[in-house]
Amino acid sequence: EVQLLESGGALVQPGGSLRLSCAASGFSFNHYLMHWVRQAPGRGLQWVSGIGGKSGVIGYADSVQGRFAIARDNDKNSLFLQMSSLRVEDTALYYCVRDNHGDGMDVWGQGTTVIVSS
Amino acid sequence: AIQMTQSPSSLSASVGDRVTIICRASQAIRNDLGWYQQKPGEAPKLLIYGASTLQSGVPSRFSGTGSGTDFSLTISRLQPEDFATYYCLQNNIFPYTFGQGTKLEIK
Numbered sequence: 001e002v003q004l005l006e007s008g009g010a011l012v013q014p015g016g017s018l019r020l021s022c023a024a025s026g027f028s029f030n031h032y033l034m035h036w037v038r039q040a041p042g043r044g045l046q047w048v049s050g051i052g053g054k055s056g057v058i059g060y061a062d063s064v065q066g067r068f069a070i071a072r073d074n075d076k077n078s079l080f081l082q083m084s085s086l087r088v089e090d091t092a093l094y095y096c097v098r099d100n101h102g103d104g105m106d107v108w109g110q111g112t113t114v115i116v117s118s
Numbered sequence: 119a120i121q122m123t124q125s126p127s128s129l130s131a132s133v134g135d136r137v138t139i140i141c142r143a144s145q146a147i148r149n150d151l152g153w154y155q156q157k158p159g160e161a162p163k164l165l166i167y168g169a170s171t172l173q174s175g176v177p178s179r180f181s182g183t184g185s186g187t188d189f190s191l192t193i194s195r196l197q198p199e200d201f202a203t204y205y206c207l208q209n210n211i212f213p214y215t216f217g218q219g220t221k222l223e224i225k
Contacts, residue, residue: 035214037162044219045154045162045205050212059212062119095161102209104152104167111161 002026002107004096009112016086020112022079022096027107030054030074033099036081038092039111046092049081050099064090086116120144120208124217130225131196139191139220141206146186150210153182153191157202165204166191198224 008020020036036048049060049070058070069082079096094114098107121144131137141151149169154162164173166182169189179194193200201224206217 044203045156045207045216047207047214047216050214057212059214061213099209100167102150102167103171104164104173104209105154105162105207106164106167106173108161108163 002098004098004107004109006094006096006109006112009094009114011115011117012086013118014086014088014116016116017082017084018086018114020081020083020094020096020114022109024077024079024096024098027098029072029077032101033057034072034079035097035099035105036070036079037095037097037105037108038090038114039095040089040092043092048094051079083114086114088116090114091116119213120147120211120215122206122208122215122217124206124220126220127218128221128223130223132225133196133198135196137193137196137222139204139206139222141184141189141191141217143187143189143208143210147208147210149185150208151182151184151189152207152209153180154205154207155200155202156205162205193222196222 005023035050067085071080093111095111096109097105100106123142151169153166156162170182
Protein backbone atom coordinates (compact mmCIF):
# COMPACT_ATOMS: atom_id res chain seq x y z
CA GLU A 1 0.00 0.00 0.00
CA VAL A 2 1.29 3.44 -0.93
CA GLN A 3 1.62 5.47 2.24
CA LEU A 4 3.10 8.67 3.62
CA LEU A 5 3.47 9.13 7.36
CA GLU A 6 4.48 12.49 8.76
CA SER A 7 5.96 13.11 12.19
CA GLY A 8 7.78 15.77 14.13
CA GLY A 9 5.04 18.31 14.65
CA ALA A 10 5.05 20.08 18.01
CA LEU A 11 4.41 23.25 19.96
CA VAL A 12 7.36 25.61 19.54
CA GLN A 13 8.04 29.19 20.52
CA PRO A 14 8.41 31.96 17.95
CA GLY A 15 11.95 32.04 16.64
CA GLY A 16 12.41 28.35 17.33
CA SER A 17 13.23 25.44 15.06
CA LEU A 18 11.61 22.16 14.19
CA ARG A 19 12.29 19.27 11.84
CA LEU A 20 9.44 17.42 10.18
CA SER A 21 9.86 13.95 8.74
CA CYS A 22 7.84 11.91 6.29
CA ALA A 23 8.27 8.16 5.90
CA ALA A 24 7.25 6.84 2.50
CA SER A 25 6.33 3.25 1.71
CA GLY A 26 4.81 1.18 -1.07
CA PHE A 27 6.44 2.93 -4.02
CA SER A 28 9.84 3.76 -5.52
CA PHE A 29 10.43 6.87 -3.47
CA ASN A 30 13.49 8.08 -5.39
CA HIS A 31 11.49 8.30 -8.63
CA TYR A 32 9.11 10.94 -7.37
CA LEU A 33 9.08 14.66 -6.79
CA MET A 34 7.86 15.29 -3.24
CA HIS A 35 6.27 18.30 -1.58
CA TRP A 36 5.25 19.82 1.70
CA VAL A 37 1.86 21.53 1.72
CA ARG A 38 0.39 23.24 4.76
CA GLN A 39 -3.00 24.38 5.96
CA ALA A 40 -3.44 26.91 8.74
CA PRO A 41 -6.50 26.41 10.96
CA GLY A 42 -9.64 27.29 9.02
CA ARG A 43 -7.62 28.42 6.02
CA GLY A 44 -6.81 27.17 2.53
CA LEU A 45 -3.98 25.05 1.24
CA GLN A 46 -0.53 26.55 0.80
CA TRP A 47 2.30 24.90 -1.09
CA VAL A 48 5.46 25.17 1.03
CA SER A 49 8.30 23.38 -0.74
CA GLY A 50 9.15 20.71 -3.29
CA ILE A 51 12.17 18.56 -4.11
CA GLY A 52 13.04 16.44 -7.13
CA GLY A 53 13.77 12.75 -6.97
CA LYS A 54 17.52 13.25 -6.89
CA SER A 55 17.33 16.55 -5.00
CA GLY A 56 18.44 18.45 -8.11
CA VAL A 57 15.34 20.59 -8.20
CA ILE A 58 14.20 22.42 -5.07
CA GLY A 59 11.67 25.18 -4.59
CA TYR A 60 10.14 27.19 -1.76
CA ALA A 61 7.19 29.45 -1.23
CA ASP A 62 8.23 33.08 -0.84
CA SER A 63 6.94 33.06 2.74
CA VAL A 64 9.39 30.37 3.86
CA GLN A 65 12.36 31.01 1.57
CA GLY A 66 15.52 31.34 3.66
CA ARG A 67 13.90 29.89 6.79
CA PHE A 68 12.90 26.38 5.72
CA ALA A 69 15.02 23.71 4.07
CA ILE A 70 13.67 20.62 2.34
CA ALA A 71 15.74 17.46 2.02
CA ARG A 72 15.32 13.78 1.32
CA ASP A 73 17.11 10.54 2.04
CA ASN A 74 16.29 8.12 -0.75
CA ASP A 75 18.07 5.25 1.00
CA LYS A 76 15.65 5.64 3.91
CA ASN A 77 12.60 6.60 1.83
CA SER A 78 12.27 9.77 3.85
CA LEU A 79 11.44 13.41 3.27
CA PHE A 80 12.31 16.19 5.69
CA LEU A 81 11.50 19.81 6.31
CA GLN A 82 13.88 21.75 8.55
CA MET A 83 12.07 24.81 9.81
CA SER A 84 13.84 27.67 11.57
CA SER A 85 13.00 31.21 12.67
CA LEU A 86 9.45 30.00 13.11
CA ARG A 87 6.64 32.55 13.19
CA VAL A 88 3.14 32.43 14.58
CA GLU A 89 1.86 32.38 10.99
CA ASP A 90 3.69 29.08 10.37
CA THR A 91 1.13 27.38 12.60
CA ALA A 92 -0.53 24.78 10.42
CA LEU A 93 -1.11 21.16 9.57
CA TYR A 94 1.79 20.11 7.35
CA TYR A 95 1.16 17.48 4.69
CA CYS A 96 3.76 15.36 2.93
CA VAL A 97 2.67 14.85 -0.68
CA ARG A 98 3.78 12.75 -3.65
CA ASP A 99 3.84 14.32 -7.11
CA ASN A 100 3.01 11.83 -9.85
CA HIS A 101 5.56 13.03 -12.41
CA GLY A 102 3.66 16.24 -13.08
CA ASP A 103 0.31 14.42 -13.19
CA GLY A 104 -0.95 15.86 -9.96
CA MET A 105 -0.29 15.40 -6.27
CA ASP A 106 -1.79 11.97 -5.99
CA VAL A 107 -0.79 10.73 -2.54
CA TRP A 108 -1.15 12.72 0.68
CA GLY A 109 -0.22 11.89 4.23
CA GLN A 110 -2.53 12.69 7.12
CA GLY A 111 -0.38 15.58 8.25
CA THR A 112 1.53 16.67 11.32
CA THR A 113 0.61 19.71 13.36
CA VAL A 114 2.98 22.58 14.04
CA ILE A 115 1.93 25.23 16.55
CA VAL A 116 4.08 28.31 16.96
CA SER A 117 3.11 30.14 20.11
CA SER A 118 4.63 31.70 23.18
CA ALA B 119 5.19 33.91 -8.11
CA ILE B 120 2.18 33.00 -10.23
CA GLN B 121 -1.08 34.05 -8.59
CA MET B 122 -4.10 31.78 -8.89
CA THR B 123 -7.43 33.58 -8.58
CA GLN B 124 -10.26 31.18 -7.86
CA SER B 125 -13.95 32.01 -7.92
CA PRO B 126 -16.41 31.93 -6.39
CA SER B 127 -15.11 31.60 -2.84
CA SER B 128 -18.35 29.90 -1.85
CA LEU B 129 -21.26 28.39 -3.69
CA SER B 130 -24.65 27.04 -2.64
CA ALA B 131 -26.25 24.40 -4.80
CA SER B 132 -28.68 21.50 -4.68
CA VAL B 133 -28.24 17.81 -5.36
CA GLY B 134 -28.50 17.30 -9.11
CA ASP B 135 -27.31 20.81 -10.01
CA ARG B 136 -24.47 21.59 -12.37
CA VAL B 137 -21.78 23.87 -10.95
CA THR B 138 -18.63 25.45 -12.33
CA ILE B 139 -15.59 26.78 -10.49
CA ILE B 140 -13.09 29.05 -12.19
CA CYS B 141 -9.36 29.54 -11.74
CA ARG B 142 -7.34 32.20 -13.48
CA ALA B 143 -3.55 32.28 -13.51
CA SER B 144 -1.61 35.53 -13.47
CA GLN B 145 0.51 34.23 -16.35
CA ALA B 146 0.26 31.37 -18.81
CA ILE B 147 0.81 27.93 -17.31
CA ARG B 148 0.05 25.74 -20.36
CA ASN B 149 -2.21 23.01 -18.95
CA ASP B 150 -0.22 22.53 -15.74
CA LEU B 151 -3.18 22.72 -13.42
CA GLY B 152 -4.85 20.32 -11.03
CA TRP B 153 -8.09 20.32 -9.08
CA TYR B 154 -8.37 18.98 -5.55
CA GLN B 155 -11.30 18.20 -3.28
CA GLN B 156 -11.05 18.45 0.49
CA LYS B 157 -13.64 17.37 3.03
CA PRO B 158 -13.50 18.47 6.67
CA GLY B 159 -10.89 16.60 8.67
CA GLU B 160 -9.48 14.87 5.60
CA ALA B 161 -6.44 15.30 3.40
CA PRO B 162 -7.07 16.74 -0.06
CA LYS B 163 -7.84 14.39 -2.91
CA LEU B 164 -6.68 14.77 -6.50
CA LEU B 165 -9.58 15.00 -8.96
CA ILE B 166 -8.09 16.27 -12.21
CA TYR B 167 -4.56 16.84 -13.49
CA GLY B 168 -3.25 18.36 -16.69
CA ALA B 169 -6.28 20.67 -16.58
CA SER B 170 -8.63 18.03 -18.02
CA THR B 171 -7.50 14.48 -17.21
CA LEU B 172 -9.63 12.67 -14.67
CA GLN B 173 -7.67 10.93 -11.92
CA SER B 174 -8.31 7.21 -11.71
CA GLY B 175 -11.40 6.41 -9.66
CA VAL B 176 -12.90 9.88 -9.86
CA PRO B 177 -16.52 9.92 -11.10
CA SER B 178 -17.11 11.14 -14.64
CA ARG B 179 -19.45 13.89 -13.44
CA PHE B 180 -16.25 15.84 -12.71
CA SER B 181 -14.62 17.53 -15.68
CA GLY B 182 -11.98 20.16 -16.25
CA THR B 183 -11.13 22.45 -19.12
CA GLY B 184 -8.73 25.23 -19.91
CA SER B 185 -5.24 26.12 -20.99
CA GLY B 186 -2.98 29.10 -20.65
CA THR B 187 -4.52 31.29 -17.98
CA ASP B 188 -8.19 30.30 -17.70
CA PHE B 189 -9.43 27.05 -16.24
CA SER B 190 -12.66 25.59 -14.95
CA LEU B 191 -13.92 22.62 -12.98
CA THR B 192 -17.48 21.47 -13.62
CA ILE B 193 -19.51 19.00 -11.62
CA SER B 194 -22.37 17.98 -13.85
CA ARG B 195 -24.88 16.46 -11.41
CA LEU B 196 -24.08 17.18 -7.80
CA GLN B 197 -24.19 14.27 -5.40
CA PRO B 198 -24.37 14.59 -1.61
CA GLU B 199 -20.75 13.50 -1.28
CA ASP B 200 -19.57 16.35 -3.53
CA PHE B 201 -20.21 19.04 -0.94
CA ALA B 202 -16.67 19.97 0.01
CA THR B 203 -14.00 22.59 -0.64
CA TYR B 204 -12.25 22.64 -4.00
CA TYR B 205 -8.82 24.03 -4.84
CA CYS B 206 -6.90 24.56 -8.03
CA LEU B 207 -3.11 24.24 -8.06
CA GLN B 208 -0.67 25.39 -10.71
CA ASN B 209 2.26 23.03 -11.12
CA ASN B 210 3.92 24.78 -14.01
CA ILE B 211 6.81 26.36 -12.13
CA PHE B 212 8.10 26.72 -8.57
CA PRO B 213 6.75 28.14 -6.38
CA TYR B 214 3.58 26.17 -7.01
CA THR B 215 0.46 28.04 -5.94
CA PHE B 216 -3.05 27.10 -4.92
CA GLY B 217 -6.20 29.04 -5.52
CA GLN B 218 -7.98 30.38 -2.44
CA GLY B 219 -10.55 27.58 -2.48
CA THR B 220 -14.26 27.28 -3.20
CA LYS B 221 -16.55 25.97 -0.49
CA LEU B 222 -19.48 24.13 -2.06
CA GLU B 223 -22.44 23.99 0.30
CA ILE B 224 -25.86 22.43 0.15
CA LYS B 225 -28.66 24.87 -0.59
